[in-house]
Amino acid sequence: MPTLTLPDTTIFHMVSGTGDPPIILVHGGMCDHRDWDRLTPLLAARHRVVTPDLRGHGRSVGNMAGCTIEGWADDLLTLLKALECKRPVLVGHSLASRIVAEVAARAPETIGGVVLLDGSRGHGGNAAPPPDVKPEAMSLDAVIDQTIGPHASSDVRDAVRRRMASASPAVMQACVDAMRQWDMERADTAFTALAGTVPLLAIQSTYHDPATPRRSLTSHDESTPYLDFLRSAVPQLEVRLLADTGHFSMLERPKTVADMIQAFAAKIRETT
Numbered sequence: 001m002p003t004l005t006l007p008d009t010t011i012f013h014m015v016s017g018t019g020d021p022p023i024i025l026v027h028g029g030m031c032d033h034r035d036w037d038r039l040t041p042l043l044a045a046r047h048r049v050v051t052p053d054l055r056g057h058g059r060s061v062g063n064m065a066g067c068t069i070e071g072w073a074d075d076l077l078t079l080l081k082a083l084e085c086k087r088p089v090l091v092g093h094s095l096a097s098r099i100v101a102e103v104a105a106r107a108p109e110t111i112g113g114v115v116l117l118d119g120s121r122g123h124g125g126n127a128a129p130p131p132d133v134k135p136e137a138m139s140l141d142a143v144i145d146q147t148i149g150p151h152a153s154s155d156v157r158d159a160v161r162r163r164m165a166s167a168s169p170a171v172m173q174a175c176v177d178a179m180r181q182w183d184m185e186r187a188d189t190a191f192t193a194l195a196g197t198v199p200l201l202a203i204q205s206t207y208h209d210p211a212t213p214r215r216s217l218t219s220h221d222e223s224t225p226y227l228d229f230l231r232s233a234v235p236q237l238e239v240r241l242l243a244d245t246g247h248f249s250m251l252e253r254p255k256t257v258a259d260m261i262q263a264f265a266a267k268i269r270e271t272t
Contacts (some may be wrong), residue, residue: 009062017044028094032058149246
């Protein structure tokens with residue numbers, strides 16, 4: 001079993017294919033490397049593809065104190081060094097859009113490019129503030145179903161639901177806390193640090209914030225408060241929109257997402 005053993009954690013990861021730049025696929029909160037099962041074969045035809053499990057997720061274990069955006073970034077930086085990944089393209093889904101941005105902000109000279117796959121910013125930036133009236137509590141199953149969105153097939157929905165529902169309450173809370181803390185305390189600094197340094201691509205299919213339940217985008221020329229924030233912070237940002245697609249676009253539309261990532265990686269390869 002491919003693992004990287006650190007003093008306080010063991011990071012499980014899969015490696016497929018060959019070719020530069022390497023592409024690192026980092027899953028979102030309460031999920032694991034299997035979120036990339038439909039995308040990895042498409043990318044591995046041309047690239048070395050690495051799919052790790054974040055600390056506390058999937059087959060990775062370790063000290064829960066490291067389950068923060070900064071802690072997961074530490075783990076990822078160590079994994080990249082151990083695997084000798086030179087100027088990789090980092091792809092972060094959902095929560096992991098923050099992790100890959102944090103990694104690139106710390107070491108921009110070592111990163112070839114960053115892809116934010118349906119990322120978000122729930123606090124600060126252009127996000128709407130939480131409503132004055134506390135929303136009615138939702139069951140875990142309802143929260144997961146809303147996260148997946150209305151467009152996923154039944155097999156995708158069932159697989160994602162099983163993964164997310166199997167996360168421990170401690171990991172669930174850590175993911176929520178990590179996103180809130182990073183969004184409020186670090187996002188502005190991290191994204192500003194990426195301005196003019198690292199190529200950045202946002203592939204966006206949904207939008208949500210504390211006042212807006214997650215919704216799928218409905219056109220290819222739509223913008224959102226999150227994308228407006230990114231454009232203002234990172235002038236070199238490229239944006240690709242996926243209309244009528246849910247949050248797990250790499251499972252719903254793997255060929256389209258793979259084509260976008262490969263085109264982005266090809267431009268990076270030409271300039272290095």
